[in-house]
Amino acid sequence: MPDITLDDAQRIVARGRAAAEAAGMKAVFAVLDKGANLVAFSRMDGAWLASNELAIAKARTSVMFQAPTEVLNAPLEVGKPVLHFDHIHSGGLLLVGGGVPLFDDDGVLIGGLGASGGMPEQDAAIARAAVAK
Known part of the structure; x- marks a missing residue:
C-alpha cells in the first residue's frame, strides 16, 4: 500500500x-503518513509555539476523515457548542x-498535511x- 515519502513530504x-x-506569515507544518505517524515537521522562525500541536492535530484530522479540515468545520455554527474530539x-x-488529506494519483490516501x-x-x-502540483 502506498504511503507518503520523506522526499515528497519535504517538498510539500x-x-x-x-x-x-x-503571505507574511510564520507557520508550522506537519506531514503525517496514512497511519497518522509524523513524517516531516517544520516550524518557521517566530511561529507560535501552540501551532506545533495545532498543525499535527489538523494533519491527523485530515487523515482520519480523509477530508480538508475546513470542510469538516462547515456544519459548525457560531454561538453553538463545538464538538471537541480531545475527549473521545x-x-x-x-x-x-x-x-488537508494527501492522495496519490490513483486517489488513494497516503497522508495528511497540517x-x-x-x-x-x-x-x-x-x-x-x-x-x-
Missing part, C-alpha cells in the same frame, strides 16, 4: 513555507482550516498551496 513543506512567506480521541482532532500560524482561513490557503 517547502511549498507551504514559500506560501506562508508570501486521545490523539486530538481539530475541526478548523489548515488540514498548517498552523494564522487564522483558519489563512492556514487553509497555505495548506492548499503546499499540496498544489
